[in-house]
Amino acid sequence: MCSVCSAVDQHEPIQRIASWLHDARSVVILTGAGISAESGLATFRDPEEGLWAKYDPMELATIAAFNRDPELVTRWYHWRFTKARDVEPNPGHHALACLEQRLATRDRSMTVVTQNVDGLHQRAGSKRVVEIHGTILRWRCTKTGAEKPLDEVSFDVFPIPSEHGGLMRPCVVWFGEMLPEQALAETFDALEHCDLFLSVGTSATVHPAASFIEVARAVGAKTVEINRDPTPISEIVDCAAHGPSGEILPQIMNELGQLDDS
Numbered sequence: 368m369c370s371v372c373s374a375v376d377q378h379e380p381i382q383r384i385a386s387w388l389h390d391a392r393s394v395v396i397l398t399g400a401g402i403s404a405e406s407g408l409a410t411f412r413d414p415e416e417g418l419w420a421k422y423d424p425m426e427l428a429t430i431a432a433f434n435r436d437p438e439l440v441t442r443w444y445h446w447r448f449t450k451a452r453d454v455e456p457n458p459g460h461h462a463l464a465c466l467e468q469r470l471a472t473r474d475r476s477m478t479v480v481t482q483n484v485d486g487l488h489q490r491a492g493s494k495r496v497v498e499i500h501g502t503i504l505r506w507r508c509t510k511t512g513a514e515k516p517l518d519e520v521s522f523d524v525f526p527i528p529s530e531h532g533g534l535m536r537p538c539v540v541w542f543g544e545m546l547p548e549q550a551l552a553e554t555f556d557a558l559e560h561c562d563l564f565l566s567v568g569t570s571a572t573v574h575p576a577a578s579f580i581e582v583a584r585a586v587g588a589k590t591v592e593i594n595r596d597p598t599p600i601s602e603i604v605d606c607a608a609h610g611p612s613g614e615i616l617p618q619i620m621n622e623l624g625q626l627d628d629s
C-alpha cells in the first residue's frame with residue numbers, strides 16, 4: 368500500500384514489468400476490449416456499460432443469430448464499426464506501438480495478439496498484430512467467402528446482398544466459430560518462443576485466448592496482467608498491475624526509457 372494515499376502502490380509492479388521488458392527477448396501481448404475502453408469503445412462484460420449488459424450475445428454474435436435475423440445483426444455491426452471508425456487510439460495503444468519499435472531497435476521481437484476487431488492497434492502504429500477474432504473492417508460473402516474492405520461494401524440496404532447471391536457478414540469470429548487458422552498458427556508460434564507474456568484489458572474468459580497464458584507458462588515465460596479489474600488469471604500471473612491500461616502502459620514506457628538510458 369502507498370503510505371501517503373493508502374491506495375495500492377502501483378510503482379513497484381510498474382518498475383518490475385519495465386525491467387522484465389528491458390530483459391525480454393520475445394514478448395507476446397494479448398489484448399482485449401479494455402485497451403480500447405479509454406478510446407470510448409464499450410467493453411463486452413462491464414456489468415453496466417458492457418455490450419453484453421445491453422444486448423444478448425446469442426442474438427448478435429453467433430451464426431445462428433445471423434441466419435435468424437441478418438438485418439438485426441448487420442445493423443448492429445454497422446453501428447459497431449461506425450463507432451470504431453470515429454474514435455482514436457489512446458495512450459495505451461500508442462505505448463504498445465512505441466514498445467514494439469523500441470524492442471526492434473535492440474533486435475527483440477514483440478507480437479500483439481488482439482481479440483479486438485476495431486483496428487486501433489494498427490492505427491496507433493503497431494506492425495505485428497494478430498487479430499484472432501478477426502476484424503470489423505473487412506466483410507465477406509456468406510456464399511463464397513470472398514472478402515472486401517469496408518469502403519467497398521455499400522450499406523444502403525440491410526442485410527447486404529453480395530454480388531454472388533449470398534449476404535455480406537463482418538469478418539469477425541462469433542461464438543462457436545473457429546478462429547482463423549493463420550492467426551492461430553502465428554499466435555502459437557509467438558507463444559512457444561516468448562519469454563514474457565502480458566495480458567492487457569481482457570477479462571480472460573473467452574477461449575481459446577483465455578488459455579494462451581498456459582502456453583506461455585509452459586515454455587517458462589514470465590506472465591503479467593494489466594487490467595482495470597482482477598480476473599481469473601490475476602492469481603496465477605507473476606505480476607499484476609490493476610488500473611487503466613491507458614495510464615499504466617505509458618508509465619511502464621517511462622520506466623523502460625530510464626532503464627534503457629542507464
Ligand code: BJW
Binds near residue numbers: 567572
Ligand atoms: C480495462 C479498462 C481499461 C475495462 N484499462 N482494462 C473452453 C471452455 C469453455 C468454452 C469454450 C472453450 N473453448 C471454446 C469455448 C466456447 C467459446 C467460449 O470461450 N465461451 C466462453 C464465454 C465460455 N469460444 C468460442 O466459441 C470461440 N471459438 C472456438 O473456440 O471454436 C472452436 C470451438 C467451438 C465450439 C466449442 C468448442 C470449441 C470463439 C470465440 C469468439 C468470441 N467472439 C467475441 C465477439 C467478436 C466479434 C465482435 O466484436 O462482436 O469476441 S465475444 C467477445 O468476447 C469478443 C471479445 O474479443 C471476447 C473477449 O472479451 P474481452 O476482450 O476480454 O472483453 P471483456 O468485456 O470480457 O473484458 C474487458 C476487460 O477490460 C475487463 O476485465 C475490464 O476490467 C477491463 N477494462 N476498462 C484496462 N481502461
